Amino acid sequence: MALEKGTKFSDKHGPNAQADPVVKDKILQKATNDNLACAVAFKLARELGVSPAEIGKTVDLLNLRLSKCQLGLFGYQPEKKAVKAKAPENRQMEEAIHNALKDGRLACSDAWDIAGRFKVPKMAVSGACESLGIKIKPCQLGAF
Numbered sequence: 001m002a003l004e005k006g007t008k009f010s011d012k013h014g015p016n017a018q019a020d021p022v023v024k025d026k027i028l029q030k031a032t033n034d035n036l037a038c039a040v041a042f043k044l045a046r047e048l049g050v051s052p053a054e055i056g057k058t059v060d061l062l063n064l065r066l067s068k069c070q071l072g073l074f075g076y077q078p079e080k081k082a083v084k085a086k087a088p089e090n091r092q093m094e095e096a097i098h099n100a101l102k103d104g105r106l107a108c109s110d111a112w113d114i115a116g117r118f119k120v121p122k123m124a125v126s127g128a129c130e131s132l133g134i135k136i137k138p139c140q141l142g143a144f
Helices: 009-013 021-030 038-048 052-061 091-100 108-118 122-132
Strands: 035-037 065-067
Parallel strands (some): 035 065
């Protein structure tokens, strides 16, 4: 996620936003080089019994970066994203993607559900979306 010069990730949550101290401490323990990987964020959410969005918000409030999106959409170096356009695995998966669209976009959570349903890697779904010209949004962690 790109920031305009002089802004911070925390700015999007307003001046009164507060981080849960337990969540904050766990994130700081797991962050590396001011980054928290998507998979680690989801693992922390499960361990702490909070939503992925709460983890994402706290990462923002700490002005850390989320990295290595499990859909390959952000947080990879040097290209920023790792996903490559690839035709859907089959017609049923393409239909599932189209059926889940809201305002022409596929929610990250729906992409994960489709990957699970079709027993394919998450990046197979995001690659299909790239091939079909479909944007994935919103992110479960709030990165986009």
